[in-house]
Amino acid sequence: MKLSGSTLVDSVSKARFEIVSRRSGFERGTAVAYNELMPGVLQIFSLGGVRFVLDGRPFEAFRSRKVAALLLLLAHNGRPLPRDVLATLLWGELPQERARANLRLALHDLRRHLDPFVLIGRHDAAINDEADVRLDAHLLQESLASGKEDIARLRRAVLGYEGEFLAGFHVRGARQFEDWALAVREEIQTDVLDAYRTLVEYDLQRHAFRDGIAAARRWLALDPLAEDGQRLLMRMLAASGQQAEALAQFEIARRILDEELGVEPDELTAELARESAAGQWSIAETAATVVSAASHLPPDQ
Numbered sequence: 001m002k003l004s005g006s007t008l009v010d011s012v013s014k015a016r017f018e019i020v021s022r023r024s025g026f027e028r029g030t031a032v033a034y035n036e037l038m039p040g041v042l043q044i045f046s047l048g049g050v051r052f053v054l055d056g057r058p059f060e061a062f063r064s065r066k067v068a069a070l071l072l073l074l075a076h077n078g079r080p081l082p083r084d085v086l087a088t089l090l091w092g093e094l095p096q097e098r099a100r101a102n103l104r105l106a107l108h109d110l111r112r113h114l115d116p117f118v119l120i121g122r123h124d125a126a127i128n129d130e131a132d133v134r135l136d137a138h139l140l141q142e143s144l145a146s147g148k149e150d151i152a153r154l155r156r157a158v159l160g161y162e163g164e165f166l167a168g169f170h171v172r173g174a175r176q177f178e179d180w181a182l183a184v185r186e187e188i189q190t191d192v193l194d195a196y197r198t199l200v201e202y203d204l205q206r207h208a209f210r211d212g213i214a215a216a217r218r219w220l221a222l223d224p225l226a227e228d229g230q231r232l233l234m235r236m237l238a239a240s241g242q243q244a245e246a247l248a249q250f251e252i253a254r255r256i257l258d259e260e261l262g263v264e265p266d267e268l269t270a271e272l273a274r275e276s277a278a279g280q281w282s283i284a285e286t287a288a289t290v291v292s293a294a295s296h297l298p299p300d301q
Contacts, residue, residue, distance in 0.1 A: 041132040042117045044075050047140065047188075048163025054114075061113050066090050067106045069171045070125075074118065075135045076184065080126040092176045137165055137188060144191045151202055158195050158218070164188075193223050200232045209240040224256050231269050238276040246276040 043053040050068065052059040062068050069090060074081065083103060090106070091099035107120050117131045127133050143157035165185040171177050196219035203212030216233035220226060230253040237246035250265070250273040257263050264270075 041134055042114065044072065044133065044135045046072060046076070046135060046137045046165055047161065048167050050166055050169040059113075063109045064106070065169075065171055066102075066174065067109045069169075069174065069177055070103075070106050070110060071114070071118075072166070073177070073180070074125060074127045075133060076137065078127065078138075080119075080121070080124040082124045086125065089176045089180060090171065090174050093173050136162075137184070141188065141191060144195050147195070148198055148202075151199070154195050155199055155215075158192060158199065158215075161192050189222070193219065193226065196222075197229070197232075200229070200236075204232060204236055204239075207239075209236045212236045213240070225260060227253065227257070227266060227269055230265075231272055234269075234272055234276060238272075243276050243279060247273060250276070 040055060042059075045051045045053070050072070052068070052071070062071075070086065073086065073089065083100065087096070087099040087103040091102050094102070107125060110118050110125075111120050117128050117133055119126045119128050140157055140161060143153055143160075146153045146157075148154075165188050166181045169181075196215055199215045200212050200219065203209070203215060213233065213236050216229055216236065219229045220233065223229065230249065234246045234249050234253075237243075237249060250269065253269065254265050257265055265273075
């Protein structure tokens with residue numbers, strides 16, 4: 001069965017949040033401790049690295065990294081995946097029959113160790129929807145999806161983000177799997193950066209400069225080339241009376257843009273630096289610059 005890389009990525013890239021919600025046991029609005037060990041459940045940690053926890057204890061019994069990759073594919077997809085798709089994702093460099101044989105061995109290993117948590121059929125495989133399986137990436141994305149409707153939950157979610165999806169986890173001879181992982185990684189990273197933008201704009205509008213400055217710094221640590229993030233941080237620094245820090249941030253932005261892209265800050269950023277140097281930014285002026293954004297922000301929490 002010949003499938004393109006884009007087809008394979010599309011077939012496994014969408015998380016089934018309704019399935020995760022039923023399994024998670026977390027109530028909406030409560031903090032999610034992504035690194036807490038919870039007994040009686042299979043936990044899959046995929047952010048900032050990969051590890052598995054079974055009944056509250058680290059689980060490392062897989063015969064190979066590809067078995068771990070197989071479990072990650074099934075857990076993230078949340079629905080049955082055809083055996084041919086799985087074989088192509090993990091053994092796409094091999095002849096079809098050999099790839100299928102390797103998949104059979106990997107599925108046998110998965111069933112031997114995690115039989116209550118997986119459903120392996122003749123033509124496909126899936127995570128058991130009735131088992132208690134918790135994937136940190138799904139829990140994070142579910143919280144991020146609350147967006148402007150629940151700012152407190154959104155803030156907790158970004159604080160729980162521990163790093164890139166499958167950071168440092170690579171599977172030799174599985175280019176299609178790597179393509180899939182990259183697509184998911186970029187999707188999650190985009191969601192996190194968008195969440196930070198929402199939080200910083202929310203804090204700026206409400207003059208919550210300390211929270212906003214902290215969120216903007218975390219945002220820029222993930223994406224230092226985000227010039228809109230640089231400007232928002234400069235605005236909050238200047239509006240809170242920290243003009244020198246705002247100008248220093250402009251110099252940081254200018255250096256990063258020059259080193260990474262060979263460009264100068266755009267005119268909006270440069271104009272903001274000139275206004276900050278002239279002491280033109282005040283709390284009242286800051287509020288005026290974001291009044292147009294108020295219509296799409298939520299009411300005070």
